[in-house]
């Protein structure tokens with residue numbers, strides 16, 4: 001069953017589960033039926049999830065590069081220390 005987001009003339013927006021038997025809903029704030037259907041929440045949410053996942057991957061790549069640089073720095077430091085002793 002699709003969930004849609006609606007905006008009422010009063011400015012209230014709300015999610016509504018659309019059942020095939022009842023096509024119309026009413027505003028949860030004022031009870032009015034002058035509501036306008038907005039974009040499907042499902043598609044909006046998956047778009048947000050996709051861009052968030054892309055950001056996570058970029059952040060993870062940055063973190064991995066930093067970790068590798070740290071490990072390399074530690075290795076070089078340990079190496080030169082071994083030679084000093």
Ligand SMILES: [Zn+2]
Nearest residue numbers: 008010027030
């Ligand atoms: Zn309303």
